[in-house]
Amino acid sequence: MNYNFSDRMNGLQANAIREIFKYLSDPSMISFAGGMPSGDAFPVEILRGICEELFKDKDGIRGILQYGSTEGYAPLRESAAEFVKRVGIADARVENTLIITGGQQGIDLACKIFLNKGDCVLVEDPTYIAVLHILKTYEAKAYGVRSGRDGIDTDDLEEKIKKYRPKFIYLVPTFGNPTGKTYPIEKRKKILDTAVKHGVVVFEDDPYSHLRFGGDAVPSIKSLDSTGAVIYNTSFSKIISPGLRCGACIADGEIISKMTLCKQATDVHTPTLSQAIADAFLRGGFLDGHLEKILPVYLGKKKLMRAAIEKYMPADFKCTDPNGGLFIFGEFGSGINTADYFMKALKNKVAYVNGADFFAAGDVFSTVRLNFSNGSGAQIESGIKVLGKIFKGEI
Numbered sequence: 001m002n003y004n005f006s007d008r009m010n011g012l013q014a015n016a017i018r019e020i021f022k023y024l025s026d027p028s029m030i031s032f033a034g035g036m037p038s039g040d041a042f043p044v045e046i047l048r049g050i051c052e053e054l055f056k057d058k059d060g061i062r063g064i065l066q067y068g069s070t071e072g073y074a075p076l077r078e079s080a081a082e083f084v085k086r087v088g089i090a091d092a093r094v095e096n097t098l099i100i101t102g103g104q105q106g107i108d109l110a111c112k113i114f115l116n117k118g119d120c121v122l123v124e125d126p127t128y129i130a131v132l133h134i135l136k137t138y139e140a141k142a143y144g145v146r147s148g149r150d151g152i153d154t155d156d157l158e159e160k161i162k163k164y165r166p167k168f169i170y171l172v173p174t175f176g177n178p179t180g181k182t183y184p185i186e187k188r189k190k191i192l193d194t195a196v197k198h199g200v201v202v203f204e205d206d207p208y209s210h211l212r213f214g215g216d217a218v219p220s221i222k223s224l225d226s227t228g229a230v231i232y233n234t235s236f237s238k239i240i241s242p243g244l245r246c247g248a249c250i251a252d253g254e255i256i257s258k259m260t261l262c263k264q265a266t267d268v269h270t271p272t273l274s275q276a277i278a279d280a281f282l283r284g285g286f287l288d289g290h291l292e293k294i295l296p297v298y299l300g301k302k303k304l305m306r307a308a309i310e311k312y313m314p315a316d317f318k319c320t321d322p323n324g325g326l327f328i329f330g331e332f333g334s335g336i337n338t339a340d341y342f343m344k345a346l347k348n349k350v351a352y353v354n355g356a357d358f359f360a361a362g363d364v365f366s367t368v369r370l371n372f373s374n375g376s377g378a379q380i381e382s383g384i385k386v387l388g389k390i391f392k393g394e395i
C-alpha cells in the first residue's frame, strides 16, 4: 500500500533518546542516556498502600474508574494548585490548573493552541530534546538563544524576539535538561520583563525544581508574573513515578480553556486512577519524606559521576556540576564530534546522548549529556571509565 501521509511527517524521525531506548533492553548496558529516575527511588510501598485504600472505598473507586472531566480529577486540581506554592506560585486557582498526561502533554498542548505552520519558538541552546521534536510535528521552527553559566543571554533573547517574532519562549530554568543549570532570580526577572515588553508568552517547564540537593531554592518565573505571560508546566514523573503519566499546567484562564479543548480531542482526560494516586500522595504529605530519602542518593550519584569524570575523562572535558535534577552536560575543548564515538560506546555497553541533539540547529558536536540518576554507583564508575578510554582513543 502506498500511504499518503501528511506533509508534517516529512523528515520527522524518532528523537535520538527514543532510538537509544532500543538498546537499553540489554541488561548489561550501562545507560547514561535517558532521563529516568532511579527504579530504587520509586515509593513502591507508599503507592501500594494508597492503591489499597482507593480500592477499599467501593463508591469512590467506581467514580475513579468512570470517565472523568478533561480539566482533571477535582481533588488533584486542588492539591496541584497547593503544590505549586512550593515554587512561589501563591495564588494558583483550581480553575487555572489543568491536569495533564505527563509534562510532555503540556508542551504539546501549548504548541497546539499557539502554533501555525512556519511559526517560531525560541528555546535555550541547548534545550530539552523532545521540544525540538514536538515543534517539528507542528511544522514550527525552533531558534536557539545563547546560554551561559546562569542561563540564557537576555540581550540575545531580545534580539531574537525582534528578529523572529516567536509565539513563545520555551525554558527549563531550574535544573534544566540537558545542562542542570538554574537561572538566578535577576535573570528570571529580566526574561519576564523582556517577554512582557514584547508581548511574548514564556513557557516555564519545571519537572526538576523539587530534585534539589544543594543551593537555595529560586522562585519560579510564573511566581514573578502578574500579567498572564507565563505558562507554568510541572510533572509528577520525576518526584513520584513517570509511569503515572501525570502533571499539571498553571496558566491564565484563556490559555487553560483552549488547552482543555485540545486535550479533550487528544485523550479526553488523564487516567483518573493515576490522578487519584498522585492526589493521595500529595494530600497524604508523603512528598517531603520521599524527597528526603531520594535526594541524598541522587547527590551521592552526582558526586560519584563527577569524581569518575575527573579521574577517567580526557583533561579537556569540562562539565556542569548541578545542585539538582538528573543530568551533567559536558563539552570537549578539542572540538571532537561525540557522535563519532557513540556506536563504539554502545558496543562497549555504555549509552550516552550526543549533545548536538539538544541544540536548535543540531550543530554543537563536541558535547554530551550524561544522566547520573539511573545507574548504580558501580555502573557509574565503570561506565565513565569505559567512556574515558573511548574518548582517549584507548579502545
Ligand SMILES: Cc1ncc(COP(=O)(O)O)c(C=O)c1O
Pocket: 035, 101, 102, 103, 104, 105, 128, 172, 177, 205, 207, 235, 236, 237, 242, 245, 246, 247
Ligand atoms: C524538561 C522536561 N520537560 C518535560 C519532560 C516530560 O516529562 P513527563 O515524563 O512528565 O512527560 C521531561 C522528561 O524528561 C523533561 O526533562
